[in-house]
Each structure stands twice: as structure tokens, then as C-alpha cells.
Amino acid sequence: MQVTEMRRWLARHARIRDALPSVVLIVIAVAATAAGDSGWHAPRVAGVAWTALTCVPLVFRSRWPLPVAVLTLAVDLAVMALAPDHALTPAASLVALYTLATRSDRRTAWTVAVIAAAAITGVYAATHQEPLLVGTSLLRFDFAIAATALGDAVRSRRRHLALAEARAENAERTREEEARRRVTEERVRIARELHDVVAHHITLVNAQAGVAHHLMRTDPDRAYEALAHIKDNSRAALDELRTTVGLLRQPDDAPDSRAPVPSLADLDSLVGGVRGGGLSVTVTSTGVRRSLAPSVELTAYRIIQEALTNTHKHAAAAHAEVTLDYGATTLRVTVTDDGAPHAAGGPGSGHGLIGMRERATAIGGTVTAGARREGGFQVVAELPHSPAPTSV
Incomplete structure (x- = not known):
């Protein structure tokens, strides 16, 4: 059975999941009571029985963490007082304190932890006739504090993961x-x-x-x-x-706009607006300029507009260059900048490059974009002089 399947099965059977630490503690108790200086021998039944008794409340530790912690602590303290020769480390109480720290508020968990640590240390010191501040007594105190600290860390991590998942779900929904x-x-x-x-x-x-x-x-x-x-x-x-x-994906157009469809003749106005925003822009034209279909001019205009907008908003560039290369059958539009590499759609959107490609594809052209080796970002569009034939 795979690990994930085992976790799902345990999640559906809470009582079995809660009892697993008890099984482990009983096995450890059997091994501890069977080990001796002269070798292995039959385990002491009394020690194993007392350990099993302290583990009984753990079956309900996830349902009632605070009552289980109090009851387990009381049973462990009673075993330590009534049968000190058979009492081992109060491991059941440590498991209960850990569970309480993972499932309750921090104040409650640490209050119970300090009280439990002091009680366990005091009872152990009294039953074993040892000073309260010696190493063996303080070791019990440290165990209780460590169990709570571990549970508190697990609870904080679970909360952090839950918040991250909630933010991711909210972002996906948005x-x-x-x-x-x-x-x-x-x-x-x-x-x-x-x-x-x-x-x-x-x-x-x-x-x-x-x-x-x-x-x-x-x-x-x-x-x-x-x-x-x-x-x-x-x-x-x-x-x-x-x-x-x-070419309808133009989020910068108002829904009720009745302005003329922009073309390359409006490029000077577009570049002037970008320059007014603080970005230096150079426009260069090569080849023999010729008349293009309105849809081609609109596509070229929109691609230049989107590329310059992204450069101005996201690349922290000082200069951008627009090149119009009129070939025999195609218009090559190149927009480069000297800023940091940036996504065509800006952080988190991705619509900019998608929109450019959609506009170019609609008339039979292509768009490529990416970072340059010498630095900056480059957008290159190859557009036919006339739109590709429509299949009707």
C-alpha cells in the first residue's frame, strides 16, 4: 500500500490513527523491561501493564486533546507514585502534550506543558529520593517542554500550509x-x-x-x-x-469607443505618449514603405503598443527601439529595450504575449519574444502585407 493511500485510510479511521503511538510505546516498554545487564529475559508484566494503562486515553487524543492530556498526566503521575520501580519515562503524557500543542491554542498548550513538566519532575524527584534540580529529574522536565515545542512547531507549519493553500485557491478562483x-x-x-x-x-x-x-x-x-x-x-x-x-482582444479600448482604427500612421502619436512617460524611444524604418491592409497595420500598431507598454511598466528600461522592416512580402516589426527581462503580459497576467500572438496568427503572421544575450528584451513580429486567405 502506498504512503498516500495509507494516510487516507488513517484519516478515515481516527481511533486507529490515535492508537498507533500507544502500540509503539507498549512495544518499547516490552523491550525495555526485557533488557538487563546480564542479557535478555522475560519482560516484566507489571511494567508493561502500567504502560498500557497510561496509553489507554490516547485512543481519543485527537477528539478531546485537553481532557486526554490531563487524564494521561494524572495516570502517569499515579503510576510514578504508586509503582516507582515499574514506572518508565511518562511517554504517554509526552504524546498527549504533543497532540494538545498541535490541536489547541498556544496559550493553553504551554500552560498545560509547564504544569505537567513541573508535576512530572516533582513526583519523579520525590519517588526516587533525588534532588529536584539534578540531571535525571530535570530530564523529565525537558522532555515535556520538548514535546510541546515540537507540537507547537507542527501546528504552526500546518497553519502556514493551510494559509498558503487558501491563498492559492483564492488566486485560482480570482x-x-x-x-x-x-x-x-x-x-x-x-x-x-x-x-x-x-x-x-x-x-x-x-x-x-x-x-x-x-x-x-x-x-x-x-x-x-x-x-x-x-x-x-x-x-x-x-x-x-x-x-x-x-483582433477583438484589445483591453485598452473602451467598450463604446468610436475612434478610427489605429494604424502605423498613428505610430508617432503612440511613441510621443511613451516618450512623455519617460522612456526614450527610437523608430527606424527600412526597405521600401508600401501600402498594407488595414488589419495588418492594426496588428503591427497593437504589437508595438503592447511591447512598449510592457517595457515601460515592467522592464525598468531607459531606451527602446522600434524597427519596421518592409520586405517583399512581409513586414518585420522589432521592438527591443535595454531593461531587465520581463514577461510580455507583466507579472502574473500572461495576456500580453498571448494577445500579440493571437493578433499575428489571425492574419497569418508570427510573434516571437524573449531575453537578448546582450541584455534587455526583444519582440519580433513577422506580418504578411495582406491577411491570409479566409476559409469559408
């Missing part, structure tokens, strides 16, 4: 609630954005289809022109639908 809240907000935003896109483009397509139907026989040229408009509007609708679904 993360789940935050995730549900984000999902709800995103659903609302998707519904609003889809309504705007579908209502606009489908209305146009419907009107142009009506014109084409009306002119199909009387004016084929104009009907053909209307069909071409239908094709253009349906393609634009598909592009906007893809962009809306893929």
Missing part, C-alpha cells in the same frame, strides 16, 4: 472569475462589432443585388457593374469579419 469576465466582455464586443460590419455590408449587398436583378435584362452592363460591387463589398465584409473576430 483568475477564473477574471477569465469569465473577460469572456463576457469579449462576447459583447464581438456582438457589437459583428452587428456593425454585417449591417453595413449586407445592406449594400442587398441593395446592389436588387439593382442587378432589375437591370439584368434591360441593361446588362449596369447589372454587371452592380455584381462587381457586390463582389467587392462581400470581400470587404469577409476581411472585416476576420479582423473583428481575430
Whole structure:
């Protein structure tokens, strides 16, 4: 049987668990009474019987720790007074004191411990006709204090672990609630954005289809022109639908925002705001600059915005550099800083890098991020000039 299974079984059988120390103490008593200077002999029945008597209350030590500690101490003291030749170390009382320290408040545990230690020391000194302050008498005092100290340490550790587990459960619950809240907000935003896109483009397509139907026989040229408009509007609708679904995770946008969709033309304004916050930013453009699809420009803008925000908030950097490299088919966006390595989403969130990758993936691009060998952090995005074809 595995250790964990044994613990679970003992947790379901409290009385057996509480009696285990009694079994161990009785076995020790048998061995102690059977050992002698001339070798092993039959154990003394009286000594084992007295030990078994003192261990009886321990069966209920976890249910009633204080009464069991008092009763066990009384029995041990009685055995020490009535049968000093058979009395061993009051081990049952030590187990009871340990249990009391693990299951009661500190004040109660230490009050009982001091009283028990003084009583055990006094009775032992009186029955063995020894001075109170000699080593053998004080050893009993030390045993009682040590048992309580061990139980107090175990109780403190259990409390610390319980608090840590409670904090972890609360953090997990908070993360789940935050995730549900984000999902709800995103659903609302998707519904609003889809309504705007579908209502606009489908209305146009419907009107142009009506014109084409009306002119199909009387004016084929104009009907053909209307069909071409239908094709253009349906393609634009598909592009906007893809962009809306893929790029809605923008927690910095207000839910009722009606501002124009940002693009690389707004990069100077973005960088100016970051500079105003105290971070030096350099923007470099290489290659032949060309017109990009709106969704690509939006993605590039958001990735730069997220990277600079994380640099400013988490990296303790003095300088950041943004590079736009216009290739033949892709735009390479690189954001580097000279600060400490930092997570793209900031401590504890992780949404920043996830959001960047989602935005890039939605248009057929990629994002990589990590610490640089020479220090600092780097985010690199490879974005196509046009979004990847949509599978419909």
C-alpha cells in the first residue's frame, strides 16, 4: 500500500490513527523491561501493564486533546507514585502534550506543558529520593517542554500550509472569475462589432443585388457593374469579419469607443505618449514603405503598443527601439529595450504575449519574444502585407 493511500485510510479511521503511538510505546516498554545487564529475559508484566494503562486515553487524543492530556498526566503521575520501580519515562503524557500543542491554542498548550513538566519532575524527584534540580529529574522536565515545542512547531507549519493553500485557491478562483469576465466582455464586443460590419455590408449587398436583378435584362452592363460591387463589398465584409473576430482582444479600448482604427500612421502619436512617460524611444524604418491592409497595420500598431507598454511598466528600461522592416512580402516589426527581462503580459497576467500572438496568427503572421544575450528584451513580429486567405 502506498504512503498516500495509507494516510487516507488513517484519516478515515481516527481511533486507529490515535492508537498507533500507544502500540509503539507498549512495544518499547516490552523491550525495555526485557533488557538487563546480564542479557535478555522475560519482560516484566507489571511494567508493561502500567504502560498500557497510561496509553489507554490516547485512543481519543485527537477528539478531546485537553481532557486526554490531563487524564494521561494524572495516570502517569499515579503510576510514578504508586509503582516507582515499574514506572518508565511518562511517554504517554509526552504524546498527549504533543497532540494538545498541535490541536489547541498556544496559550493553553504551554500552560498545560509547564504544569505537567513541573508535576512530572516533582513526583519523579520525590519517588526516587533525588534532588529536584539534578540531571535525571530535570530530564523529565525537558522532555515535556520538548514535546510541546515540537507540537507547537507542527501546528504552526500546518497553519502556514493551510494559509498558503487558501491563498492559492483564492488566486485560482480570482483568475477564473477574471477569465469569465473577460469572456463576457469579449462576447459583447464581438456582438457589437459583428452587428456593425454585417449591417453595413449586407445592406449594400442587398441593395446592389436588387439593382442587378432589375437591370439584368434591360441593361446588362449596369447589372454587371452592380455584381462587381457586390463582389467587392462581400470581400470587404469577409476581411472585416476576420479582423473583428481575430483582433477583438484589445483591453485598452473602451467598450463604446468610436475612434478610427489605429494604424502605423498613428505610430508617432503612440511613441510621443511613451516618450512623455519617460522612456526614450527610437523608430527606424527600412526597405521600401508600401501600402498594407488595414488589419495588418492594426496588428503591427497593437504589437508595438503592447511591447512598449510592457517595457515601460515592467522592464525598468531607459531606451527602446522600434524597427519596421518592409520586405517583399512581409513586414518585420522589432521592438527591443535595454531593461531587465520581463514577461510580455507583466507579472502574473500572461495576456500580453498571448494577445500579440493571437493578433499575428489571425492574419497569418508570427510573434516571437524573449531575453537578448546582450541584455534587455526583444519582440519580433513577422506580418504578411495582406491577411491570409479566409476559409469559408
